[in-house]
Amino acid sequence: MTSLRQRLGGVATFVSSTAVTLLGLAMLTFFIGRVVPIDPVLKIVGDKASQEVYDRVFLELGLDKPLVVQFWNYVTSLLRGDFGISFSTARPVWTDLLDFFPATLELATIGVLIGIVLGVPMGVAAAYWREKWPDHVLRVVGLVGYSVPIFWLGLVALFVFYYKLNWVSGPGRVDVFFQGVVPNVTGAILIDSLLAGDMQVFRNAVSHMTLPALLLGYYSLAYISRMTRSVMLEQLGQEYILTARLKGASEFSVVMNHALRNAGIQLITVIALSYGGLLEGSVLIETIFSWPGIGNYIFSSLLAGDMNAVLGGTILVGTVFVLLNTFSDVLYRVLDPRSRGFGA
Amino acid sequence: MSFLKALAVSALALTAAVPALAETPSNTLVIADAIDDIITLDPGEVGEVAGVLVSQQIYQPLVNFNPEDPSDIVGVLAESWTVSEDGRTLTFTMNPNAVFASGNPVTAYDAEYSLRRVVQMGSRTAFIITQFGIDTDNVEEAIRATDANTLVITAGDTYAPSFLLYCLSSYAAGIVDSKLVQEHEVDGDFGNAWLKQDNSAGSGPYVLTRWDPKQSILLTRNDNYWGEAPGVERLFIQQMPESATQRLALERGDIDIANKLGPDDFDAIENNEDIAILEGRSATIYYMGLNVRNENLAHPEVVEALKYLVDYEGIADNIGRGTLAVHQTLVPDGFLGALDYTPYSLDVERARQLLDEAGVGPFTLDTVVWNVPPYTDFAQAIQATMAEAGVTLNLEVVDGGQWLDRYRNHTLDVWMGLWGPDYPDPHSNAKAFSVNRQDAPDGSDSLADRFGWDAGPLSPLAMEAVREQDTDTRRQMYEDIQRVHTDTSPFLYMFQEVRRVATRADVQGLVLGLTFSDDRYGGVTKD
Numbered sequence: 001m002t003s004l005r006q007r008l009g010g011v012a013t014f015v016s017s018t019a020v021t022l023l024g025l026a027m028l029t030f031f032i033g034r035v036v037p038i039d040p041v042l043k044i045v046g047d048k049a050s051q052e053v054y055d056r057v058f059l060e061l062g063l064d065k066p067l068v069v070q071f072w073n074y075v076t077s078l079l080r081g082d083f084g085i086s087f088s089t090a091r092p093v094w095t096d097l098l099d100f101f102p103a104t105l106e107l108a109t110i111g112v113l114i115g116i117v118l119g120v121p122m123g124v125a126a127a128y129w130r131e132k133w134p135d136h137v138l139r140v141v142g143l144v145g146y147s148v149p150i151f152w153l154g155l156v157a158l159f160v161f162y163y164k165l166n167w168v169s170g171p172g173r174v175d176v177f178f179q180g181v182v183p184n185v186t187g188a189i190l191i192d193s194l195l196a197g198d199m200q201v202f203r204n205a206v207s208h209m210t211l212p213a214l215l216l217g218y219y220s221l222a223y224i225s226r227m228t229r230s231v232m233l234e235q236l237g238q239e240y241i242l243t244a245r246l247k248g249a250s251e252f253s254v255v256m257n258h259a260l261r262n263a264g265i266q267l268i269t270v271i272a273l274s275y276g277g278l279l280e281g282s283v284l285i286e287t288i289f290s291w292p293g294i295g296n297y298i299f300s301s302l303l304a305g306d307m308n309a310v311l312g313g314t315i316l317v318g319t320v321f322v323l324l325n326t327f328s329d330v331l332y333r334v335l336d337p338r339s340r341g342f343g344a
Numbered sequence: 345m346s347f348l349k350a351l352a353v354s355a356l357a358l359t360a361a362v363p364a365l366a367e368t369p370s371n372t373l374v375i376a377d378a379i380d381d382i383i384t385l386d387p388g389e390v391g392e393v394a395g396v397l398v399s400q401q402i403y404q405p406l407v408n409f410n411p412e413d414p415s416d417i418v419g420v421l422a423e424s425w426t427v428s429e430d431g432r433t434l435t436f437t438m439n440p441n442a443v444f445a446s447g448n449p450v451t452a453y454d455a456e457y458s459l460r461r462v463v464q465m466g467s468r469t470a471f472i473i474t475q476f477g478i479d480t481d482n483v484e485e486a487i488r489a490t491d492a493n494t495l496v497i498t499a500g501d502t503y504a505p506s507f508l509l510y511c512l513s514s515y516a517a518g519i520v521d522s523k524l525v526q527e528h529e530v531d532g533d534f535g536n537a538w539l540k541q542d543n544s545a546g547s548g549p550y551v552l553t554r555w556d557p558k559q560s561i562l563l564t565r566n567d568n569y570w571g572e573a574p575g576v577e578r579l580f581i582q583q584m585p586e587s588a589t590q591r592l593a594l595e596r597g598d599i600d601i602a603n604k605l606g607p608d609d610f611d612a613i614e615n616n617e618d619i620a621i622l623e624g625r626s627a628t629i630y631y632m633g634l635n636v637r638n639e640n641l642a643h644p645e646v647v648e649a650l651k652y653l654v655d656y657e658g659i660a661d662n663i664g665r666g667t668l669a670v671h672q673t674l675v676p677d678g679f680l681g682a683l684d685y686t687p688y689s690l691d692v693e694r695a696r697q698l699l700d701e702a703g704v705g706p707f708t709l710d711t712v713v714w715n716v717p718p719y720t721d722f723a724q725a726i727q728a729t730m731a732e733a734g735v736t737l738n739l740e741v742v743d744g745g746q747w748l749d750r751y752r753n754h755t756l757d758v759w760m761g762l763w764g765p766d767y768p769d770p771h772s773n774a775k776a777f778s779v780n781r782q783d784a785p786d787g788s789d790s791l792a793d794r795f796g797w798d799a800g801p802l803s804p805l806a807m808e809a810v811r812e813q814d815t816d817t818r819r820q821m822y823e824d825i826q827r828v829h830t831d832t833s834p835f836l837y838m839f840q841e842v843r844r845v846a847t848r849a850d851v852q853g854l855v856l857g858l859t860f861s862d863d864r865y866g867g868v869t870k871d
Contacts, residue, residue, distance in 0.1 A: 170592060170593050
């Protein structure tokens, strides 16, 4: 009984803290959106329309009402599940989000997987051979990934692998030839093409996705490998490692079974944050690769002063962050017995 | 487990990569452009550059002009027209062959509905029609079909017939299939919700198949097209905002037309034999507006001095690199009354003299600059030459939205901007730059008003010119207006844009328009 009550209490705490976080996020975005010097009316009517047209659109957008009333109206319709209409696409914001987010989700997921698969071993190696040549080499690789502007890397990669070598396809998600060939089920083209059993589209989509995914992967591997290194160094300096070695465990077992297992718990947070960062969408990568993702959606909506779209996108990204955070908390508890506390 | 899965997926991503097809489908023309600003495709309100480009392929006007010779006005949906003796009434006879994509014949009732619709919706482009003294109160009198073949338009005053005709050739005056649109009217919205995004109801060579906002637009050949059938089955317009990306995709053959290439990328493809570069006139003019409310700019000598402090040739050669031509009058080259008159060049000595005559010491001017090329480059070049004569130009680099906002509020000393006429008649520019509020039939603020300038006799003269019935006299009037305007106005005209579009060499028949985004794709073929 106690346990059930505790769990319910936990859920209630989670729901209310999530709600407060999202409300705060919406409020911040809303008021920042209203004070930035971008006039949405001007974006709609252009600079040549008459004052009457301008005034009419101003009223239509409800901009004459006090800010607090505008915000209240927004939040109440949000609670009814209505994200409003985006004037720059003339569609409900929710429809737009369902359209743009899967493209980012797909790219970010593959990107972060690349980051984990390559970044964690790199970090472990760097920590194990600390201040020896592997560490130096990996540090340079990591620093380049983290500090070279990603748009520059993107353009160079396009030039070399798409234009010169023709190993991969260029901008966009699939060739024009394959546009709209497979039905849109999940919005993720790799999954949709597999569902439709169309391997041609699948291969083409993979070919288009390779460069942007590798670049995002490189970017996140740079972060993940540096963090893995420092977490591993901390673990390798602990007494239990010395104990394990004294007990005669092999070096491989010491590093992989003892140190990495403990470091892994901390890495969950690092990886979750990295994934969350990629899920915001990378405006630069999306622009260079003509990728219809959420980053570009929010960015171009912001420039157009299309605040419904910006708010909807921000709330979506915020929710994703909260969910990732929660997920990594749960994983933490599962993997680390200490954090479960007593009586759980 | 998740590591294994991850490994499998990334290995797949690496090995399954196959070479690109590197060729667009032969029945589809792929056009790369920046389309993320389009908010509507309804011809009654469309306004963004790429939006107009799309709507021009779908909808047709009553009349149009020949882009090679804009003084040549030809009938499209109207077969012929007559002008009443007082010049106020135009009577159009419809082309009996014209049909809509739906198969419905194009009648005068459709034209009546479409033109009234623009006025009644009160859209942002309604001014193109309402400037003839036509408003919601009198529109049913002013625009009416007397039978299925005859449309009568009566302006509120006498205007040059060519002026009305040019306005009717504008994108705002595209004719919609009234039967179809009326079926989809909801709450008196004139079918706007239906036409805005998902549907089209025109008579042009293409129909709208699909618009994914901020992603792509697909147009398909209109099988009922009453003119010569278009050469390619589909036009696919892809969002590809980055110039360098467009260039690579064009060189690889993944796109057929690159609409947003910058000067650097044109340089890079100049010698590629697979690529052709089309050049056309664009009516867009780059200018600086000087706010004469500023105490220093109130001196005519100071205004004139600033005109000598711009390195026109240098900027055109080094920054424009083939995309700018020096132009110093208000009517763009190619329009009725255009004039080859370029009295100003960089002359710091002359400018210093003029500033001395005005008796002003070194002073500072504030300006906002749109944070994209070529504005940022212009601004820096001009800042440098002005400094030579002791004029400090304060640059505030801002986003496009703020840039427009500041200009509307006319609180700036200097505004660096562009002007693209909405229809190829000199009045579009003459009204903007030289007609003051009190002379404008609709009483609206012009650019002259925004910059605090009283155009004096030029203002009524410009309104006289637009009412002049004789074309040769009208041309002469604009020539006279321009000389005085260039010499005395606080508008510092610098350049006219040269349109450049890069295509694959096998793309033939693209005709570049005269005003922005009036390019005509109907006759394009690929072999």
